[in-house]
Amino acid sequence: KTGRFPLCNYPLEELVPLVNWSYFFAAWGLPGRYPDLLDHPEKGEEARRVLQDAQELLHRIVSRRLLRADGVVGIYPAVAEGDDIVVYRDDTPGAACLRLPMLRNQQDNRAENLSLADFLAPADGGKRDALGMFALTAGIGLERIVGEFRAVHDDYRAIMAKLLADRLAEAFAEALHRYVRTELWGYERPGEKTVEDLFAGRYRGIRPAIGYPSAPDHSLKADLFEWMDVGRIAGISLTESYMMMPGESVCGLIFARADARNFSVGRIGADQSADYARRRGMDPERLAALLGQHLEP
Template identity: 30%
Template sequence: ATAAMPVDTRRSEAVDIDIERPTPPFWGTTILQPEDLPFDELFWHLDLQALIAGQWQFRKPKDQSREDYDAFLDQKVYPILKQWKQRIVAEKLLHPQAIYGYFPCLAEENSLHIYDPKVAENPGDTLPEPVTTFTFPRQKSMRRLCIADFFVPKEQGIDQKRFDVFPMQAVTVGDIATEFAQKLFAGDEYTEYLYFHGLAVQTAEAVAEWTHARIRRELGYGESEPDNIRDMLAQRYQGSRYSFGYPACPNMQDQYKQLDLLQTDRIKLHMDESEQLYPEQSTTAIMVYHPVAKYFSA
């Protein structure tokens, strides 16, 4: 058998270690209920391209001019969207909730140790045991990025008696989204099903976008916020968010740890043995505030 290649744990030179580190407004988690998540703000965060061309399949035919396509959107598609937004609000067909929070962390090689939020308020002389550890892959080439590099290394944290901050979030639009979609489908209302289901999926994404924006403001990056949704979806803001299962953090098992830390059972959000999230229209993410952090694949 061939010997296993040694794991590359050397920090990436592309990631500056001496940046100003934010202080979170609180340690631990907080729950946002529907009254904390205004629909008009959530709908502002919708990715209309993903909704209209992706979920609803209204793509521009190759032989159609941009003007004609835009006219079609104005006449046919936007009225449908408006109608469904109004119906969702009036009939409470989505139940948006989020749990997000700030966890003390320190990096060691390619791993990130997560500590009990209580210890961050009062760091003692000895470092406690982490409550959990996430280990991330490192790019084999290019800038050799690894998520752990974006955070304060353990030895520096011990020296300065401080933790870095690891924000996480889990959001959902509730079981009602699944139930209502099933009701439409069972009633042979396939077109309505398609519209509602697509909008429910994208609204869950919008809750994630909204919550991440709140976290950036709370960490002090509000002045660099985009004022339009296109720039926001293009990640023209400070840092990045990643979801387990994607290239930079591919280990889906880590999502179980994440749901535990966030105590998502409080909003009835869980993942089954086959790694499927429930309610169906839910998403989770980890946040990185470091300016170099953008999407990358390891």
């Protein structure tokens, strides 16, 4: 199924089973694998106390609908032109298109130097492939929750509320990706994968977030937001530095190929930097500000 699909006011109770508590505890400063962490000889007692408080707050958030989860996902015809991804609005002749330049890993010690464009059919193959795009948030309402806790000097629960919203956003991303695989793309049977499978990434396809290792250019978010009208549908905005507001938000791309896998672009050389600036239509100095940590000195 191609097109754009809003997922507004997504049921929070459906996200709770997909909360990854291991990441919650790591963000809290208690690294370890859940639930084993609860029996840790040194950290177990604190972990159990924090978990009880977190689950009580999560129950309050869900039962009173204190947070709202809104998102949008689209599946579009797409091809790869070199290291660019070209997305089409539909399959009609002359359909509007969006070009998303990608970066390629250049490290000499890699067996393959990958680009996300590698996971789409090439434009000269004569047949269009498909690409998923998504943006979502579970942070609508969080500012009010945090403000109420701060007003009574309860920094403990203010911090906890933010971490729970972060986990709900990631759970929403997991639920959205499952919906894409089972309903929109339809190559996975509903109920085929367990929650443990989802946490371990044991499914076909990937959903790399924009601004992270395989697509480190945060400015690509602006293209995705405009293409899918994210601000109007999901209530997410971008700052001048392309950070998402609310901060408890995720956006990225979805690939369905069986051999698609996550990777890190890492350091890129001056040759690729210049080529990417040209393909992106961006001043090299502006690019350096966006990708400074990825540019070879």
